[in-house]
Amino acid sequence: MIDAHLAQRVVMTAMASAAAANAAISKPYETLMDRSTAALAAYIRRGQAEGFIDSALDPEPTAAWLMWMSEGGLVRLTGPATQQERDRLHAGLTDVFWRGLAMDRHSGRDERGMDQL
Secondary structure, eight states: OHHHHHHTHHHHHHHHHHHTTOHHHHHHHHHHHHHHHHHHHHHHHHHHHHTSSOTTSOHHHHHHHHHHHHHHHIIIIITTOOHHHHHHHHHHHHHHHHHHHOTTSOOOBOTTSOBOO
16 A cells, blocks of 8 residues: 555645645545545455454444545655655554454443444
8 A cells, every 4th residue: 555655646645635625636536535445345344254354343434444544644654754664654554454453353342332442
């Protein structure tokens, strides 16, 4: 994900910045993010069916959080980073995804089923 972003970093950063203020850019950018989120949600559903992703996760909001958090980090963190820093960022992003989706994680929910933050 980081390598793909870096290959198009100038365009992606410009789109992310302009999308906040320009509806003509905002819609295509949100469409791109929606497509990426839908693909991740499909992957989560497949992983749940195959037993390697926690079945208690709701695929759509989980995918949306992961994609939008990643988007912000990719735009802000990877550009000025050295290769060593990028390697560490890659490892951190991988941990966020896999630990967040893993079967053996604590659900983070209380006895009422409410999420704990």
